[in-house]
Amino acid sequence: MPTDQRWVTWDGLTDDQFRALARDWLESALADGFKELRGVGGPGREHEAWDERREWNRHLARAGWTCLGWPVEHGGRGATISQQVIFHEEYARADAPHKVNHFGEELIGPTLIAFGTPEQQQRFLPPMIAVDELWCQGYSEPGAGSDLAGVTTTGRLVDGEWSVTGQKVWTSMAHLADWCFVLARSEPGSKRHQGLSYLLVPMQQPGVTVRPIVQITGTAEFNEVFFDDARTAADLVVGEPGDGWRVAMGTLGLERGVATLGQQVGFRRELDGVIALARRTGAVDDPAIRDRITRAWLGLEVIRTQAERTLHSTGVQGGEASVAKLLWATWHQRLGELAMDVVGAAGMVVRDDDLDEWQRLFLFSRADTIYGGSNEVQRNIIAERVLGLPREARA
Numbered sequence: 588m589p590t591d592q593r594w595v596t597w598d599g600l601t602d603d604q605f606r607a608l609a610r611d612w613l614e615s616a617l618a619d620g621f622k623e624l625r626g627v628g629g630p631g632r633e634h635e636a637w638d639e640r641r642e643w644n645r646h647l648a649r650a651g652w653t654c655l656g657w658p659v660e661h662g663g664r665g666a667t668i669s670q671q672v673i674f675h676e677e678y679a680r681a682d683a684p685h686k687v688n689h690f691g692e693e694l695i696g697p698t699l700i701a702f703g704t705p706e707q708q709q710r711f712l713p714p715m716i717a718v719d720e721l722w723c724q725g726y727s728e729p730g731a732g733s734d735l736a737g738v739t740t741t742g743r744l745v746d747g748e749w750s751v752t753g754q755k756v757w758t759s760m761a762h763l764a765d766w767c768f769v770l771a772r773s774e775p776g777s778k779r780h781q782g783l784s785y786l787l788v789p790m791q792q793p794g795v796t797v798r799p800i801v802q803i804t805g806t807a808e809f810n811e812v813f814f815d816d817a818r819t820a821a822d823l824v825v826g827e828p829g830d831g832w833r834v835a836m837g838t839l840g841l842e843r844g845v846a847t848l849g850q851q852v853g854f855r856r857e858l859d860g861v862i863a864l865a866r867r868t869g870a871v872d873d874p875a876i877r878d879r880i881t882r883a884w885l886g887l888e889v890i891r892t893q894a895e896r897t898l899h900s901t902g903v904q905g906g907e908a909s910v911a912k913l914l915w916a917t918w919h920q921r922l923g924e925l926a927m928d929v930v931g932a933a934g935m936v937v938r939d940d941d942l943d944e945w946q947r948l949f950l951f952s953r954a955d956t957i958y959g960g961s962n963e964v965q966r967n968i969i970a971e972r973v974l975g976l977p978r979e980a981r982a
Contacts, residue, residue: 595650597670606673609652613681616646621684628685629853631951633760633808641687645718654692654716661700661708662716672895679855690722690760691715695768695787698838702785702826711766711787723761725769725788725812726835727958728754734964735770735835736779740814742771742786747821749773749786751794751814757958761810762797764790769814770835773828783831787823794818803950804942839960840908851891854919857948858883861926864945870929879925886918906973909965916955916962923952 595612597605617625621643627635647653655671657663666674686692696715699708714720731737740753751771761767767788774782790797794817799807826834862880865871871880893914897907926945927934934946942950956962970976 595652602669602673605670606677609674609677610680612650612652613677613683616650617681617683621646624684625682626684626856628687631802631804631806631808631947633685634806636684637687637763640684641718643684644686644688647686648716648718653686653688653718654696657696657700661712668895672891675852679852682856683852685853687760688715688718688721690724690764691718691720694724694838694841695722695766697841698768698825698834701837702834704822706822707787707825720765721760721763723758723764723767723790723810723812724838725755725758725767727757729756735960736832738770738772738783740769740771741775742769742773742784744773744821748818749784749788749821749824751786751788751817751819753814755812755814756809757800758797758810758812759808761790761812762799762807766790767812768825768838770831773831777829780832782829783835784828785825785831785834786819787825788814788817788819792817803953804947850915851887851894854887854890854915854922857922857926858887860944861922861929864926865929868929868931870931876925876929879921879928883918883922883925886914886921890914890918906969909960909968909972912960913962913965913969916959919955920952923949 595608597608600608621639624636624639624643628640644653651664652674654663655666655674656668657665659665692715696712699711703711711720715722725740726735726738728738728740730739740751740755743750743752749771751769753771755761755767755769758767767790769786769788771784771786772782773784777783788795794815796813796815798811798813800809800811801807802809825831861883862871865876865880870876890911893907893911897911927949930945934949937946960968967979971978
């Protein structure tokens with residue numbers, strides 16, 4: 588297939604035909620200048636071939652293989668749920684590289700489609716689709732991680748602009764982002780979910796300082812972000828001022844719904860790698876290891892089924908989003924533990940001062956049950972919002 592083809596059409600295709608088209612295109616594209624990127628990137632490995640992966644992401648965009656679920660009128664493909672699932676499955680099968688535009692394509696883009704003004708959509712959606720502007724998420728703070736309602740970063744209208752002051756932490760890829768969607772407290776004296784606003788803030792300005800956080804893996808994809816009178820235009824608030832909690836929850840619903848299918852690209856690849864390793868080392872002959880591998884395979888199928896169910900939901904998800912986060916975080920952490928047990932004693936040795944993929948998986952996945960809302964918080968949400976149990980007492 589020519590590399591300059593700008594749009595792959597699939598009108599009128601059956602699901603089987605669509606799968607064949609996606610598979611053929613990915614194989615051709617990955618063999619045509621991108622073969623070195625197979626299996627590159629992902630959580631804990633975002634530093635790998637960043638520029639090359641961005642060009643791959645742009646190549647996908649030019650051929651129409653990104654923003655699949657976005658409405659056609661907003662530049663997307665209007666793909667059916669079935670087509671989205673099929674593409675993610677074929678993407679995983681092809682061992683394609685982890686995309687760099689997750690926050691734009693999967694989170695802030697759909698948020699602007701749902702809550703943004705026509706002017707915001709016209710300004711921001713086209714460069715997201717083209718992978719010309721990258722985004723990060725300004726939610727967590729030192730005192731407001733899983734308890735997001737404790738946000739203290741302020742947003743004040745000053746001289747016709749929003750002035751943002753405060754600190755965010757664990758901000759993935761902030762050091763490479765052009766924009767940040769920031770949850771800030773815009774009403775003085777407000778508490779908890781009230782008085783928050785959802786602001787779009789440019790990162791390249793004197794009032795923004797980014798400090799990478801070196802993780803136990805030795806990589807630094809998370810960052811501290813300091814806003815010191817950082818400015819953004821008055822009209823770059825998504826939804827009404829003070830209504831930021833509703834918009835933020837909408838974004839989280841998207842993060843734990845559609846985006847979970849994309850996340851499973853890496854999960855499937857990792858599980859397949861662990862199974863192949865177990866066969867090479869003979870660990871698969873251990874009944875206990877074989878049982879854990881079987882449970883891991885079944886668990887990933889459950890995660891996929893949950894994601895597909897969430898795709899059929901509309902609006903802001905509450906309990907479903909928390910169930911999804913609880914499922915994948917626990918599963919992925921256990922996969923890291925399984926990988927180390929399959930490797931055996933050799934996993935305790937670091938060679939050439941560099942972690943191998945299984946050591947990195949184990950160490951990075953320790954954080955899965957904490958970031959993005961800890962398991963404890965997700966269980967509280969499910970108990971209170973789904974099961975109707977009494978709210979947990981607060982000090």
